[in-house]
Structure formats: C-alpha cells, structure tokens
Amino acid sequence: IDGIDTQTIIDEVDEDIHLLIPTHHQKGIHETLQVENDNDDDFGTKRYVENYESDDLTDSSTLENSVSLKEITQIQSLSFGDIGSVSHIDHLLSVYPEHYQNLPTINVTPSSPQFQENKKEFAMDILGLDLKAPGTPYKEFVLAFSWAVYIFEQYLGVRQYRKLREPNPPKSLQDIEEIREKFHKTQEYGLDKAKFGFVSGLFGQVQSTWIIVWDVLPWLWNLSGEWLTYAGYGTDYEITQSLIFTVTITTMLYFISLPLSLYYTFVIEERHGFNKMTLGLFVMDTVKGFLITGVIGLPIIALGLQIIKWSGDNFYFYVWVFMIIFNFILLTIYPTLIQPLFNKVTPLPEGELREQIEALAARIKFPLKKLHVIDGSKRSGHSNAYFYGFFKNKQIVIYDTLIEQANNEEILAVVGHELGHWSLNHSVKVLTIYQIHNLFLFFVFSQFISNTVLYRSFGFETQPTLIGFILFQFIYAPIENVVAFLMNILSRKHEFEADAFAKKLGYGKQLRTGLIKIQIKNLGNINNDAWYSAYHFSHPPLPERLNALEKMD
Template sequence: MADVKIPAANTFGTSTRGALPYKELVLAFSYGVYLLEQYIHIRQHRRLRSAVRPAALEDVVEQDAFLRAQAYGRDKSRFRFVQNIWSLLLTTAILSYDLLPLLWNAVGAGLYRYAGLSAEYEITRSVVFVLVFALVNAVIDIPFNLYGTFVIEERHGFNKQTLALFFTDFVKSLLVSAAIGAPLIAAFLSIIHWAGASFYYYVWLFMVVFQLVMITIYPTLIQPLFNKFTPLPEGQLRTKIEALAARIQFPLTKLYVIDGSRRSSHSNAYFFGFYKNKRIVLFDTLLEHSTEEEVCAVLGHELGHWKLNHMIKNLVVAQIHLFTVFYLFSHCYRDAHLYRAFGFTDNTMPVLIGFLLFNYIFSPVESVLSFAMNMLSRKYEFEADAFAKKLGYTEDLKSGLIKLHTKNLGDMNPDPWYSAYHFSHPPLVERLAALGKTE
C-alpha cells in the first residue's frame, strides 16, 4: 500500500525570525524538573532513614515490619536516583546530538535500500521508526529492569521470576506492543493525512474507539498471555463476594483468581468489564494473607470506585485531555521551525515526528496535569474507602490495608511533599485516620 505523499505545503520555507528556541526550552525545563524532583526525592530519602514509626501506626504495625518497609523503600529510592540521572542524560544526549533525525534518516535509508521505498512512504517509515525506537529503549531498559527485579525485589522477598520467564515476558511484550502499535500508528497518520487541518476531531474519535476496544480485549485476550486466570472455587469466600455484589447491584458474572505469585509476592484485586458483564479478579497472594472479611473489605473499596462512577469520570477527563492535545497539535504540526529546531533539516515535516516533538514542548503542561490527576485520584481513594466503611467494613478494611502495606512493604512514613507530588493513593496513615473519623 502506497502511503500519502507529503504535499508541497509541508516543505520548509517558513521564516524562523523571532521563533522560539524549542530545543533549549525543552532542555531547560527538563533540568528544572529534575532539580525540583531531586529535592523532593532527597526529602523522601531522609524520611526513609528514620526508624521511628508514625504515632498512628505504633499500635498496629510492628517495629520490625516498619523497618523492613523502610529498608525496601531506601533501596528503591537509591535506585531511582540512578534512574533519574540516567533519564536526564539520555534525554540530553537525544536532543543535543540530534539522535532523532539521525534515526529517522537511518530508517529511511534502510527502507530505500532493502525495500525500495522512497521518502513518499511516510507512514511505513513512521511505523518502522517507532518500532525501532521502542526496541532500542526497551533494550536500554533491560539492565535497570534486571536490577530492579533480581536484586531489589529479590533481596526483599518479592521476586518469583526466573531469568527465562523475565525474557519470555520481554519478548511477548515487544510482540504484543508491535502488533497493536503498528496498525494504530498507521491509522493515526492516515486519518491526519485524510482529514487535513481538522484532523483532531477524527483522530480523537478514533482513539476513543480504540481505547474502548483495548479496555475490552486486554483482560480477556492479552493479559492471559502473561497470567493464568482460575475461577474462584465454591465456598464461603465466593458466597460472601457474590452477596456483596448483589447488595450493591454490581452485575458480577465471573470471579477469578490470578496467579500473581508466579512473578511477585505483591498483592491486589480489581474488576473489569462493561455494562452488565463485570468480572472480579483476586490475586492469589491477597488470598494467602487476608481473612475472608478483609478480602470483602478490599473489594468493597474497589466496588466503591464502580458505584461512585470513578472509572467513568476518569475516562471523561482522559478524553478531554486527549482532545485538547490533538487540538493543540493541529496548530503547530506544520511549523517548520519546530522541526528545524530539533535537527530535522530535510525538505519534509513528518507528522509522527511533529507529534513526538510536540510532546516534548507540551511536557510542562503534562507535569502539571499529572500532579492534578494524582490529587483527583487520592480524592477518589478516600471516597472509595468511605463507601466500604458505609458497607460496614471499617475495621476489616483497616486491617486489610495494614496487611497490604505490611506484606507489600509499602511506604508508611512518606514525606508530605513527596506523597503529594508522586502518590496516586493517600498514605496509609491518612487512610486510617479518615476511616477512624465519626460521621
């Protein structure tokens, strides 16, 4: 299939007089964010060195469990220092040495040499560029992921993976990402070429449909490639969960246990599905260390998100954000200086590259939005806790949360700045305090 040839209107020719120094601004913001986050990170690391439990946890969390959680947090914190500086240096190298246009030109040369595809095959070139770029990033991340899994997680008793399973998952993830990403990118670019300047509306509609399809097929077709789902056996727990679902009119159709212990000792529970076809999934690790009432309390919290329409609200917010991104991008994707500023000096302006560069310059806004979304998420978590409390699970939810944090070695004494900036869930101390308040 021949791709759409870039019209002459896309060639460089726009005056750059008075144009913004995009690359320098992106780098300056990257370093500014790095310094801010490192300051917050240092505050958090100091907290992790404390051996003193918060007063609210003294009667509910053993000192030994608290110290183990602190040690786990310190190991992860030190590792994040390394990851953060590496990420900054990598971004600096990519932008300073114009590695993006270098890769773009290399992909174009390869396609022409081995497939006879000229520059007019922009969509094919863009798809290959993304696949190669993603592969390079994935390979670069392997040492970090290996250390995180087989050193930090192993040291603290969480890792259950073998090297064979690790690399099997790695290959599966790459193949699944390529199988989904390649047609997605091709469709995304085809719509933009077809729709012209008003593409933002059509691309947004396409992405809405794509997200809904992915929400539907991921738990039923993709996740089973990595985990085994087993129906929860008949018994008291199943009876209690079904009674809970009926009590709040949750349309439960399936109840599964997932083999999370195959890879990690961390535990969780969640639900998925549309309309009257809802399914609940329990991690086998959750069942191992929780009572039946605690499992129901944790589910009461999760079902609170459903009852209070948190998922729909988040979906609406996400769509507003997505539409805004596409709308703003439609006003700058033909800005010749944007491409030139990042080293793209040939005579075309690839749409995919424009979108990638736009995301660089839009990153300050994304940082603010991420902070706002964390605030909204914490609000929803408190509301879901309150919902479980109204169901009569106050004490069981408290003990369940304490066990989850203790078994997962969760952060029990975070710095307030750090938790406000990074956490999508409220700290344990705040959740216990909210559950303890009288109505």
C-alpha cells in the same frame, strides 16, 4: 526602499514564491535581487541576500521617513506558509503607502493544501504567542524544563530519603504492633528503591538530554529512510518509515534501559523477597511484549497517521474519536486475548469467599458476570484486586497473593472499596476527564503539526507527522505535569471516598486491618514526606487513610 541599514537574510522561500526588489536609484543598492525556489522540498531552498548596507545615509529626512528592508522582513524569512509574513507586509503597505507604492507585487500562487491551512488564523495568536517565529528556542525550552523537573524531583527524592532513614514510624501508627515489628523492613525496602530511583533518574535524564542535544531522533529518522530506500521504496512512504522508526527507537531504548530493569527485578525485588520471576520468564515476557506492540501498536500508529492525512484541518477530532474506539476495543479484548499471555486467570473456586463476594455485588446491584483469581505470585509477591468491564459485563479479579495475605472479611472489605469506585462513578469521571484532556491535546497538536520552526529546532529537514507528535509532546510536557498532579489529587480524593463507601457497607474495621496487612506484606512506605507523596502518589499514605476512617466513627 529608503534607508536600508542592515544586512538581511531572506530564508525559507516557499514554492511558487517570487520576491522581486528592483534596482534602486539610491546609493547603497547594488543590484536587482531575485529569489526563487525551483526545488520541490518541504522547506524550500535557502537563498541568502546579503551585504546591502547603505554607504551614505546622511540625509536625516530620508531616515525619518523610511522603513528599512529589515522591517519588512521582521520575521527574517518570507515563508508564505506562515500567515504572519503575509499579514505583516499587508500592514506595512497600509501604514506606509507613500513609501511602498512603487514596490512590485508579491505574487503568491499556492500549490499545496498546507498553504490553505496556514492562511487560517492561528489559534495561538489569540493568546499573543508567535509559536512560528524563526529562532524560537524550542530545543532549549525542552531541555531547560526537563532539567528543572528533574532537579525538583530529585529534591523531593532527598526529602523522602530523609524520612526513610528515620528509626520510628509516625506517631499515629506507633501503637500498631505489626507496624512496629516490620517498620525497619519497610524502611530498608524504601531506601533501596530510593537509591535506585536516584540512579535511574539520572540515567534517564542524561539519556533524554543525549537524544535531544545530539539530534538522535533525526538521525534515527534518516536511518529509517535509508533502510526504506535500500528495500526498494522511496522516502515518500512516510507511514512505512514511521513504523520502521518506531520499531528502531523502541528497541534501542529498551536495550539501553535493560540493565536497570534487570537490576531492579533480580537484585532489589529479589533481595526483599518479592521477585518470583526466572530469567527465562523475564525474556519470554519481553518477547511477548514486543509481539503485542507489533501486532496491535504498529497498526494503530499507521491508522492514526492515515487519519491525520485524510481528515485535514479537523484531524484532531477524528483522531480523538479513533482513540476512544481503540481504547474501548482494547479494554474488551485485554482480559481474553492479552492477559492470558502473561498470567493464568481462573474462576474463583466455589466456597465461602465466592459466595460472600457475589452477595456483596448483588447487595449494591453491581452487574458481576465473572469472578476470577489471577496467579500474580508467578511473578511477584505484591497483591492487588480490581474490577473491569463495560456496562453490564463487569468482572472482578483478585490476586492469589491477596488471598494468601488477608482473611475473607478483609478481602471483602478490599472488594467493597473497589466496588465503591464503581458505585460513586469514579471510573466514569476519570475516563471523561482523560478524554477531554486528550481532545485538548490533539487540538493543540493540530496547531503545531505544520510548525516548521519546531521541526528545524530539533534538527529535522522534513515534517513527518509522527515526529511532529513526538516533538509536540516535549513542548506539551509542562501541561502534562500539571494534569498528572491534579489527577493525583483527584485520585486520592476518590480513594478516601471509596474507603468511606466500604465503611458504610459495614467493613470499616476489616478495611483498617486489611490495609495494614497489605501495607506490611508489600513493604509499602509507611513514613512518607508530605511533599513527595503529594507529588508522586495516586493513593493517600496509610496514616492518612487510617486517620480518615477513624474520623468517620
């Protein structure tokens, strides 16, 4: 090879790969190079071939008609799991045959299915993205994007904070007596939550930065492996190690954030009269949450990982189908098995309200099977109403706090709004969008699952599937942010349409007074910054909803 003019590092030589470069006759080549990988690890033994600099490159013709060793190994590593290295060498052999005709054959004898997978054309190559290039700064990208989002959200928070310090409500609401009387309280509650948001946001950002910069994830993964080994199992039990890792990191993050959670519940919510929880109930909810995670969450993770290992290249489709089935089962068992662990759900008592709701459901042919009231007041003073269920098995749930805060006609208007979501197929549309998005997410993940550079960027020496998905979610965050923003836009559109549906049912006036009462009783933000609400809110601010109702007259 003529014109060697650089120090070359050949790294990441995969198993069963032998690269032979014979002794060259020219000055500057000192010895035969042979790189072998005799170890059976995921990344291969690192071997370094150094200091092959030419001592005499005075022949200009040699320089002009040569291709350096650096050019052969532009990717700096001959990891033949990466199709880029093979295709690049093939290209050089075809373009410069006269310079490479004496090169020995590079024999590749793959011994793992992963090699066969990576031979396929990498989907991202179509977009011109070399996501497997060594040195790709994945960690730096994640940190930069994370801090950019944090700074942007803090900017929006400052804008909202200024609105919460204004002494008067929006002009469109100044004629409403209830709002004038309670406006200062809604502002105080909003200010307290905004201040807490600044502190918790900074805490969360510093925590995530600490986890990434100090390689907390690989440390916890290795610690999980040590515990597994101590229990008498080897680290080849990847799924078991993944479950240990999940429990460990979930527990760690929970206790790190526990002081903030306690402060929000027992200081801020208590100060404004919303907290109904005792410390004992708080602890019981925590224990129940961990138990549910263990009983339901861990088996789901294990099954998902097994499906990925079993299904090969097309795992994204099978995992997607699996998650659809799981979500269907979860929504089916939630009201009967999970929700009763936290709240008491009872049939709405016989009476005028029940009869009116049943009549409204029958009027629009809503397949109502059960009508419940839930003791939301056990934990909070906030109110709500919703429906759930598949096909012909629909149920309506009303919080007892809503029954206390509004009259029957206003409750009917709120229920009519919720039934509008059903009649207009909002739930089906949103569910469809989310499932399409999930399929896309799993497909893109399939392009990263074997990306050695991604794992190494975050300090991992092996390629556990669960870790790959966690790291991929870091990389996928920009898309998730865009999707979340677009879904907020769609959600607000659906809220306006559901309001219009309730108005067409004849509950326009009642919906207006009901929305005002609910907003006041819950001390919801009345004065909102337009940018802040557009970015954060899935529901339109009260002034916008009232203005929309008035325009329908």
